[in-house]
Amino acid sequence: xxxxxxxxxxxxxxxxxxxxxxxxxxxxxxxxxxxxxxxxxxxxxxxxxxxxxxxxxxxxxxxxxxxxxxxxxxxxxxxxxxxxxxxxxxxxxxxxxxxxxxxxxxxxxxxxxxxxxxxxxxxxxxxxxxxxxxxxxxxxxxxxxxxxxxxxxxxxxxxxxxxxxxxxxxxxxxxxxxxxxxxxxxxxxxxxxxxxxxxxxxxxxxxxxxxxxxxxxxxxxxxxxxxxxxxxxxxxxxxxxxxxxxxxxxxxxxxxxxxxxxxxxxxxxxxxxxxxxxxxxxxxxxxxxxxxxxxxxxxxxxxxxxxxxxxxxxxxxxxxxxxxxxxxxxxxxxxxxxxxxxxxxxxxxxx
Numbered sequence: 205x206x207x208x209x210x211x212x213x214x215x216x217x218x219x220x221x222x223x224x225x226x227x228x229x230x231x232x233x234x235x236x237x238x239x240x241x242x243x244x245x246x247x248x249x250x251x252x253x254x255x256x257x258x259x260x261x262x263x264x265x266x267x268x269x270x271x272x273x274x275x276x277x278x279x280x281x282x283x284x285x286x287x288x289x290x291x292x293x294x295x296x297x298x299x300x301x302x303x304x305x306x307x308x309x310x311x312x313x314x315x316x317x318x319x320x321x322x323x324x325x326x327x328x329x330x331x332x333x334x335x336x337x338x339x340x341x342x343x344x345x346x347x348x349x350x351x352x353x354x355x356x357x358x359x360x361x362x363x364x365x366x367x368x369x370x371x372x373x374x375x376x377x378x379x380x381x382x383x384x385x386x387x388x389x390x391x392x393x394x395x396x397x398x399x400x401x402x403x404x405x406x407x408x409x410x411x412x413x414x415x416x417x418x419x420x421x422x423x424x425x426x427x428x429x430x431x432x433x434x435x436x437x438x439x440x441x442x443x444x445x446x447x448x449x450x451x452x453x454x455x456x457x458x459x460x461x462x463x464x465x466x467x468x469x470x471x472x473x474x475x476x477x478x479x480x481x482x483x484x485x486x487x488x489x490x491x492x493x494x495x496x497x498x499x500x501x502x503x504x505x506x507x508x509x510x511x512x513x514x515x516x517x518x519x520x521x522x523x524x525x526x527x528x529x530x531x532x533x534x535x536x537x538x539x540x541x542x543x544x545x546x547x548x549x550x551x552x553x554x555x
Contacts, residue, residue, distance in 0.1 A: 223442040245451050251383045252447040254348045260386035260446045264466045267386045268315045274344045279308040285329035291369040318367045322465035331366025359474035373417035373459040378476040383449040387467030392441045394457040401435035
């Protein structure tokens with residue numbers, strides 16, 4: 205019996221656009237032509253030759269056996285939500301905690317549990333997320349190359365294993381390749397421009413690192429979150445099966461719903477934003493600017509436009525001789541070191 209918390213066709217109806225599909229590019233083609241567009245893309249069948257994909261196409265049990273064979277036995281974090289949550293890992297209604305618990309177990313132990321629960325009508329939601337292959341599945345990486353990521357020094361391959369569950373709508377501060385190895389997943393993506401329509405939750409109390417949207421896209425409450433309809437109008441989606449991959453640019457919001465009783469996904473975060481990226485700057489901006497009177501906020505907006513967001517911002521120090529440009533100058537390792545030293549000095553003095 206298949207346990208599906210929500211078939212794909214029951215996801216909130218809206219004029220969502222299918223994510224663009226492309227033929228598998230070479231790494232050079234991807235870097236030169238695809239990544240600069242800052243748009244998500246789907247690559248069908250790009251991992252069809254993976255042994256675990258071929259095993260999953262024969263049977264889920266065979267794919268899980270492959271994980272067991274390569275399991276180091278090292279414990280990883282397992283998330284468990286009660287059956288009443290129908291696979292949704294989120295906050296408790298009072299926002300005083302989370303609706304799931306965490307425990308430690310090996311991937312073999314988790315594989316055994318989700319296999320046993322696969323015939324259950326209302327199982328608890330269970331998954332292990334972002335488990336590094338190097339420490340937990342030694343040998344599996346070599347058998348499953350992903351050329352678009354293999355040449356990127358920071359693209360650590362990670363594995364997600366679980367049953368029917370959904371990852372709340374969130375963003376990452378790095379680019380991401382995700383490859384479905386077993387099961388089916390629907391990816392629903394929202395561009396950064398609709399952030400205000402997603403009703404973002406707490407920035408400093410999160411489910412697993414990044415802030416999330418408070419709206420459940422599988423069952424949206426438009427009375428409580430009316431602007432979410434505008435976000436859905438700009439959403440893109442794709443249903444992925446074993447062998448398919450998706451590229452998600454940084455800051456693109458994405459909701460991921462696994463709809464089959466047993467699911468395996470590989471992902472590769474990369475191009476991590478240096479020094480926390482813009483998120484720390486955002487929080488500091490909230491601390492130092494957001495509560496000022498409007499005329500002062502408008503004044504700071506002019507500064508940010510000139511030095512950060514304007515098209516001419518990289519040339520904001522062009523009128524100065526090189527020796528006098530300081531942290532205003534063009535990007536370099538030396539300038540980054542000067543910026544870090546300047547920020548540390550200012551923050552230390554302000555304490």
